[in-house]
Amino acid sequence: MLFSVKMRAAKGGAHENGGRHISGAERILNDKGLEKTVLDMLDRARNHQRGQADFISIKVEEVQKKDIVYKPLLTMESFEAKNVVEGHAAALQELENAGVARAAAQKGMEALLDLSDSLRGAMLFDAASGERLDGLGKRGVRVSKMDCADSGNYETDLCRRGLTGEHVREALILASKVAGAEEIVAELCWSDDPDYVTGYVASSSRGYKRIPVMKEMGSPVGGRVFFVKPGAEIDKLCAYLQNQAVLITLGGEENV
Ligand code: PML
Secondary structure, X not given: OEXXXXXXXXXXXXXXXXXXXXXXXXXXXXXXHHHXXXXXXXXXXXXXXXXXXXXXEEEEEEEOHHHOEEEEOOOEEEOOOOOHHHHHHHHHHHHHHHOOOHHHHHHHHHHHHOOOOOOOOEEEEEOXXXXXXXXXXXXXXXXXXXXXXXXHHHHHHHHHOOOOOHHHHHHHHHHHHHHOOOOEEEEEEEOOOOOOOOEXXXXXXXXXXXXXXXXXXXXXXXEEEXXXXXXXXXXXXXXXXXXXXXXXXXXXXXXX
């Protein structure tokens, strides 16, 4: 049996009552690892760099194998950037290479830079015009119900590349689900954890490009912008991002 486990944590009450977003996490796993995963998520929500949560929601739901869609893991490459200016320049260039209009890429980046605090979800922007499309204000669209189809080999492979820790593990899976939507052109992201300055641009056409410096150390503001094909059906895209269970495959395998 498989389960989706979702955690979201906030300070000052629940997100829907105005609480400040602290942390979120998503896994899909079989019942063997369930208890440990729930306890790890609780621990993470209670001991987070962004502050101590006073609202923590952990939801466990069965996922039927027949309802799962499989998508491939994006290839990964690391760019060089010595500071935020170089990081942002690399990100804008990569967005353009992936098919986002320069002005739209700039608008998406400015929207992230203008945030006074992090959103719980992502902002959707038209990849040609740079118009914001989701209408969800400070909430954004949360990407939910995803994991790697073979977590053991995935983590071993990341370790072999010197990549340990939850940020990259989770971000590459999330980006692979997002890039797997036919409506998406590319994604821009950097973390809202004050001590984590790495970000990325991801697209199905070019893969996941890590950019080592996307914000100043100590900043608690980060987030995600998804650039969407002009004319795409936004309701269909949101249903996929929020509700479709997706397992990311490393090369065709389907073992959880
Ligand atoms: C987040 O914290 O949600 C974003 C993490 C970005 C990770 C980038 C990377 O290390 O590859």
